[in-house]
Amino acid sequence: MSNMTVSISPHIKDNTSTTKIMRDVLIALVPALIASFLVFGARALLITAVCVAFAVAGEWGFEKIVKKPSTIGDLSAVVTGVLLAYNLPVGIPLWQAAFGSLVAIVVVKGLFGGLGQNFANPAITARIILLIAFSSTMTTWVIPGATDAVSSATPLAILKGMEGGGTLPTITNMLLGVRGGCLGETSAIALLLGGAYLLIRRVISWHTPVAFIGTVFLFTFLLKGDVNYSVYEMLSGGLIIGAFFMATDYSTTPSTDWGRVIFGLGCGLITVLIRVWGNYPEGVSFSILLMNILTPYISKATRKKPLGGVKI
Amino acid sequence: MKLGGETVYRKTLHGVRVPHRKNTAGDKPEKMPIPAFVTIPMSMHIGAAAKPIVNVGDEVKVGQLIAEAGGFVSSPVYSGVSGKVKKLDDMLMSGGQFVPAITIETDGLQTMSESIEPPKVESLQEFLDAVRASGVVGLGGAGFPTAVKLTVKDLSAIEAVIINGAECEPYITSDTRTMLDDKQLVWEGIELLKKYMQVKRIIIGIEDNKPECISTYKKLCVSGGGVEVKALPAMYPQGGEKVLIFHTIGRIVPEGKLPLDVGAIVINCTTLAAVAKYIKTGIPLVEKCITVDGSAVKNPKNVIAPIGTPIKDVFDFCGGFKSEPKKVLYGGPMMGLAVPNLDAPILKNTNAILAFNEKDAVIPAETACIKCGRCVSHCPLNLAPTDIETAFKLKKPEDLDVLKVNLCMECGCCAYVCPANRPLVQINKLAKAMLRDYQNAQKAATEMLKKKEEAKKEEKK
Numbered sequence: 001m002s003n004m005t006v007s008i009s010p011h012i013k014d015n016t017s018t019t020k021i022m023r024d025v026l027i028a029l030v031p032a033l034i035a036s037f038l039v040f041g042a043r044a045l046l047i048t049a050v051c052v053a054f055a056v057a058g059e060w061g062f063e064k065i066v067k068k069p070s071t072i073g074d075l076s077a078v079v080t081g082v083l084l085a086y087n088l089p090v091g092i093p094l095w096q097a098a099f100g101s102l103v104a105i106v107v108v109k110g111l112f113g114g115l116g117q118n119f120a121n122p123a124i125t126a127r128i129i130l131l132i133a134f135s136s137t138m139t140t141w142v143i144p145g146a147t148d149a150v151s152s153a154t155p156l157a158i159l160k161g162m163e164g165g166g167t168l169p170t171i172t173n174m175l176l177g178v179r180g181g182c183l184g185e186t187s188a189i190a191l192l193l194g195g196a197y198l199l200i201r202r203v204i205s206w207h208t209p210v211a212f213i214g215t216v217f218l219f220t221f222l223l224k225g226d227v228n229y230s231v232y233e234m235l236s237g238g239l240i241i242g243a244f245f246m247a248t249d250y251s252t253t254p255s256t257d258w259g260r261v262i263f264g265l266g267c268g269l270i271t272v273l274i275r276v277w278g279n280y281p282e283g284v285s286f287s288i289l290l291m292n293i294l295t296p297y298i299s300k301a302t303r304k305k306p307l308g309g310v311k312i
Numbered sequence: 313m314k315l316g317g318e319t320v321y322r323k324t325l326h327g328v329r330v331p332h333r334k335n336t337a338g339d340k341p342e343k344m345p346i347p348a349f350v351t352i353p354m355s356m357h358i359g360a361a362a363k364p365i366v367n368v369g370d371e372v373k374v375g376q377l378i379a380e381a382g383g384f385v386s387s388p389v390y391s392g393v394s395g396k397v398k399k400l401d402d403m404l405m406s407g408g409q410f411v412p413a414i415t416i417e418t419d420g421l422q423t424m425s426e427s428i429e430p431p432k433v434e435s436l437q438e439f440l441d442a443v444r445a446s447g448v449v450g451l452g453g454a455g456f457p458t459a460v461k462l463t464v465k466d467l468s469a470i471e472a473v474i475i476n477g478a479e480c481e482p483y484i485t486s487d488t489r490t491m492l493d494d495k496q497l498v499w500e501g502i503e504l505l506k507k508y509m510q511v512k513r514i515i516i517g518i519e520d521n522k523p524e525c526i527s528t529y530k531k532l533c534v535s536g537g538g539v540e541v542k543a544l545p546a547m548y549p550q551g552g553e554k555v556l557i558f559h560t561i562g563r564i565v566p567e568g569k570l571p572l573d574v575g576a577i578v579i580n581c582t583t584l585a586a587v588a589k590y591i592k593t594g595i596p597l598v599e600k601c602i603t604v605d606g607s608a609v610k611n612p613k614n615v616i617a618p619i620g621t622p623i624k625d626v627f628d629f630c631g632g633f634k635s636e637p638k639k640v641l642y643g644g645p646m647m648g649l650a651v652p653n654l655d656a657p658i659l660k661n662t663n664a665i666l667a668f669n670e671k672d673a674v675i676p677a678e679t680a681c682i683k684c685g686r687c688v689s690h691c692p693l694n695l696a697p698t699d700i701e702t703a704f705k706l707k708k709p710e711d712l713d714v715l716k717v718n719l720c721m722e723c724g725c726c727a728y729v730c731p732a733n734r735p736l737v738q739i740n741k742l743a744k745a746m747l748r749d750y751q752n753a754q755k756a757a758t759e760m761l762k763k764k765e766e767a768k769k770e771e772k773k
Contacts, residue, residue, distance in 0.1 A: 009727075010645060010647070013676065116681045250682045304696070308567050
C-alpha cells in the first residue's frame with residue numbers, strides 16, 4: 001500500500017486553468033476578427049495568422065534556446081499574437097508584423113521571465129516599438145471598403161484637426177467599425193461583445209474597463225462640454241480594445257479591485273492628455289504602458305488589510 | 313461598522329463554492345462489527361500526550377480508562393473495546409511524528425466497564441471536571457481539549473456560544489447525522505451550557521444545504537429560550553472558527569487573541585453531544601460516527617466505529633473498494649490529511665475517511681503564476697497568497713510578517729481556485745514556520761542585547 005499518494009490539502013480543485021482562461025480570451029476576440037475581416041478584407045486574417053505564427057514559434061524557439069519546458073500549450077502566445085495583430089494597420093508589411101511578434105514574445109515576455117513575470121504588456125510594447133521604428137507604415141490607414149489602398153485619416157486625427165483630415169464617420173459606422181484604424185480596434189460592437197463574454201466568464205472584472213472608458217468620457221466632456229465629441233473619443237482609436245483586453249492583462253495590471261480602478265483612471269487620464277495635447281493622435285498604448293510601470297506600487301498600496309491583523 | 317476594534321465593510325467573508333457531494337446525508341449510521349485489533353494513539357488532541365496506565369497483558373473493558381491526561385492541555389483516553397492489551401509502543405502518525413500507542417486485541421464480548429456511571433454534576437466545577445473526564449476534544453477536526461476551551465475565568469465574558477453545525481467540507485455528513493439522530497443529546501448539551509456556564513445566547517450555525525437540520529432545531533427553539541438557529545450560506549469555509557464567529561455575531565477575532573476575547577466560544581455540535589452523553593450515561597468518548605466516501609469506496613455510508621479501529625476494517629465494512637485507492641484522507645478534501653497506508657486508526661477527531669481512485673489522486677502539474685489575483689479575492693481573511701509565495705521564495709520573513717501569513721488557517725481556498733495549480737497551502741505552511749523562526753531569533757537577539765546592556769551597567773557601578 002506504499003503506492004498511495006500523500007499530498008498536502010486541498011485535495012480537490014475547481015476546473016480553471018491558465019489554458020482555459022487564455023481560451024476564453026481567444027473566444028472573446030473572435031467577434032473582432034470577424035469584424036476586421038468584413039471591414040478590411042482577407043488581409044486582416046493574413047496579418048493575424050502571421051502574428052500568431054511568429055508569436056508561438058518565437059516562444060517555442062526561445063524556450064528551446066534557454067532550455068525551459070515549452071509553454072506554448074497554455075495559449076498565452078496565441079493571445080499576444082492576436083492582440084498585436086489587432087493593433088496594426090491592415091497595410092503593414094508582413095515582415096514588420098512578424099518582427100513585432102518576436103519583439104513581444106522574446107524581448108518583452110521571455111527575457112523578463114516568461115508568463116506572469118513580464119511587467120509590460122507584450123502586445124502594447126511591441127506596437128509602440130513598431131510605431132516608433134516604422135512610423136510611416138504604422139500610420140498609413142486604409143479607407144474601409146475602398147478597392148485600392150487609399151490613405152485616410154483616423155477619426156482621432158480628424159478630431160484633432162490634423163493634416164489630411166476629412167469628415168468624421170457616422171456613429172453607426174463607428175460602432176460597426178467602418179472607419180480608419182488598426183484592424184481589430186475599429187468595431188466597438190464586436191469588442192464589447194467579447195468584453196461582455198469575459199465579464200460573464202469572470203475572466204476579467206469590470207473595474208478597469210469602466211474606470212478607463214469612464215475617465216476618458218468624463219475628462220473629454222469636461223474639456224469640450226460636448227457629449228457628441230466625448231462619444232467619438234470613446235469609440236475612437238484603441239480605447240475599447242485597450243480597456244477590455246490590454247488593461248486587464250493579469251501580470252501587468254493590479255490584482256486588487258481598487259488597484260484596478262486606479263489603473264483604469266490613470267490610463268484614462270494619460271490617454272486624454274496625449275490625445276488632446278500630445279504629438280500623437282492616439283494615447284491608449286502609451287497610457288497602458290506607463291500604468292504598467294506603476295502596477296507593482298498600485299498593487300502594494302491597495303493590498304487588502306488582513307482581517308484581524310495587528311499593524312506592525 | 314466598528315467590530316472587534318476593526319472596521320469591516322463587508323457582511324460576509326470571501327470563500328469558495330465547493331461541490332457538496334453530501335451523498336451519505338440521508339443514511340443513518342451503521343454500527344460496524346468489532347475489529348480484531350484496535351490501535352489507540354496517545355495524542356489525538358492538541359497538547360500533551362496522554363500517559364498510558366495499562367500494561368501489556370492487562371484485560372480492559374469498554375469505557376475503561378487506559379491513559380490519563382498528560383497535563384492541563386491534554387485529554388484522557390478510554391478503551392472502546394473489551395480485550396487484552398497486546399502492545400505498547402510508538403506509532404507513526406500521519407502528521408509525521410511518533411507517539412505512544414496502545415494496541416488491544418479484542419475479545420468481541422464488549423463487556424462494559426463497572427466504572428461506568430453518570431458523574432455527579434451540580435456545579436460549574438463539577439461540570440468542567442466531567443468534561444475533562446469525558447475525554448472529549450474538538451471533534452470538528454481540531455482536537456482541542458474541550459475542557460480547556462470551557463475553562464473561562466470570568467463567565468460574564470461569554471456573550472454567545474456558537475454551536476458549529478456548518479459542516480462545510482464536501483462529502484462529510486457525520487455532523488449532520490449527529491444533529492438529526494442525537495438531537496436530544498445536542499439539546500441536553502445546550503441546556504448544560506446554559507445551566508453551568510450561564511450562557512445567555514446560544515447560536516446554532518448550520519449551512520443552508522442542510523434544511524432538515526435547520527428546521528429540526530428551529531422547532532426546538534422557543535422564544536426567550538436564548539437559543540437561535542442561524543442558517544448560513546453554503547460557502548466554504550463557513551465552519552472555520554473565525555469565519556463562523558464573523559457570520560454569526562459579526563466580530564473579528566484579532567491576531568493573537570482567542571474567540572473569547574470577542575465574547576465567543578465556538579463548539580462543534582458532535583463535541584457537545586459527546587459531552588452530554590458522558591454526563592447523562594457515564595460513557596466517555598470511545599466511538600465515532602464517521603463518513604466513509606470517495607470515488608474508490610464501494611458503498612459509501614456513515615459508520616459508527618470504536619476509536620482505534622484500523623481504517624482498512626472500516627472500508628471493508630463498506631464493501632471494500634471499487635477501484636484501487638490511490639489517495640486516502642482523514643477528513644474532507646479541502647483540509648483533510650492524506651494517510652500513507654490503511655493501517656492508520658480512527659482517531660477521536662476523525663469525522664470522515666475518504667478514498668479516491670487514481671483519477672482523483674492525480675496532482676495537477678504546477679505552472680507559472682499568471683498573477684490573476686484569484687487567490688487574493690477568495691481568501692476569507694484577506695491575505696495575499698501570491699505575495700506570500702514571492703516573499704517566501706525570496707526568503708524575506710520580515711515581508712511575511714507584514715503579509716500576516718501567521719493568520720492563515722490553511723482552509724485551501726487559494727489553492728482550490730488557482731488556475732496555475734500552485735501549492736499555495738503548502739507554501740503558507742512553510743512560510744509560517746519561516747516567520748516563526750525569524751521571530752524567535754529576533755526575540756533571542758533582543759534579549760541577549762538587553763542582558764549585555766545590563767551587564768555593562770553592572771560593570772559601571
